[in-house]
Amino acid sequence: MGAVSAAVEVTDLVYTYPGADEPVLRGVSLAVPAGTLCAVVGPNGAGKTTLCHAIRGFVPHFYKGELSGTVRVGGQDVAAADEDELARGIGYVFQNPFTQMSGITDTVFDELAFGLGNLGVPPTETRERVEEALVRAGLADLRDRHPFQLSGGQQQRVALAAVLIMEQPVLVIDEPTSQLDPRSTEDVFALVAAMKEAGRTVVLVEHKMSLVAEHADQVVVLDGGEVVLAGTPQEVFTDPRTAAHGTLLPEAVRLAGALRERGIDVPGAPLTVGALAA
Numbered sequence: 001m002g003a004v005s006a007a008v009e010v011t012d013l014v015y016t017y018p019g020a021d022e023p024v025l026r027g028v029s030l031a032v033p034a035g036t037l038c039a040v041v042g043p044n045g046a047g048k049t050t051l052c053h054a055i056r057g058f059v060p061h062f063y064k065g066e067l068s069g070t071v072r073v074g075g076q077d078v079a080a081a082d083e084d085e086l087a088r089g090i091g092y093v094f095q096n097p098f099t100q101m102s103g104i105t106d107t108v109f110d111e112l113a114f115g116l117g118n119l120g121v122p123p124t125e126t127r128e129r130v131e132e133a134l135v136r137a138g139l140a141d142l143r144d145r146h147p148f149q150l151s152g153g154q155q156q157r158v159a160l161a162a163v164l165i166m167e168q169p170v171l172v173i174d175e176p177t178s179q180l181d182p183r184s185t186e187d188v189f190a191l192v193a194a195m196k197e198a199g200r201t202v203v204l205v206e207h208k209m210s211l212v213a214e215h216a217d218q219v220v221v222l223d224g225g226e227v228v229l230a231g232t233p234q235e236v237f238t239d240p241r242t243a244a245h246g247t248l249l250p251e252a253v254r255l256a257g258a259l260r261e262r263g264i265d266v267p268g269a270p271l272t273v274g275a276l277a278a
């Protein structure tokens with residue numbers, strides 16, 4: 001790193017869940033400069049969510065288990081931070097947005113106001129910030145709905161609006177588009193991109209490689225709890241090893257493979273990255 005230290009710095013992180021024989025993170029290191037977006041990609045079970053939890057400080061705060069190595073956010077060791085500091089410093093969007101709903105509010109509006117109230121933000125300012133977030137997250141029509149009566153995709157928007165509003169400098173966002181249709185996916189990514197443009201640092205788990213290619217400053221490929229490839233989108237997507245990792249293949253290539261597996265022969269379908277370029 002140069003003179004400016006990274007907003008998120010993970011060093012030699014090894015983590016084993018309680019009772020597990022093998023670590024799920026095996027010496028993970030990464031550095032995310034302030035104001036940039038780092039996409040964490042890789043197959044299911046690679047350890048992406050565990051890494052997100054570690055960055056947020058859920059490991060070792062919420063889980064027991066064996067942990068070595070360090071996570072620094074804004075220069076501070078998260079293992080030494082208390083929950084209040086972590087909540088103020090790091091916004092987190094869970095993979096399952098239902099997890100994120102407080103369970104104690106009756107409307108989307110109140111749900112968004114809840115976090116600000118906890119921070120002691122005065123009611124007038126809270127109202128203004130909630131109103132703005134509702135519009136920006138495309139939730140204005142849902143403001144009076146009960147959070148539990150929303151679809152998964154709508155809850156994902158609420159979860160994202162909640163971090164939009166809290167203004168933490170670092171965001172960890174675990175697969176925000178898993179339950180969204182293509183249109184909502186675009187909208188949600190516009191929101192993530194806007195938060196980055198506003199100077200926030202983003203660590204994002206995302207499977208849709210087109211979105212990663214469009215928005216990431218840095219791509220970290222996790223597999224079996226290890227960083228197997230990392231660099232700019234240019235470096236990662238043109239690395240010959242990318243073709244060997246099915247999950248990293250551009251969507252068109254994966255679609256062609258899926259069609260072929262089902263015996264559907266689409267003439268000219270690109271079965272390799274090379275065929276795409278040809």
Ligand code: ADP
Nearest residue numbers: 017020024042043044045046047048049050051
């Ligand atoms: P990813 O997000 O890449 O799919 P995860 O971090 O969710 O990967 O999981 C990595 C590995 O850790 C998996 O093998 C999973 O079964 C295991 N794991 C996840 N959460 C727990 C837990 N709470 N206790 C024990 N093992 C877990």
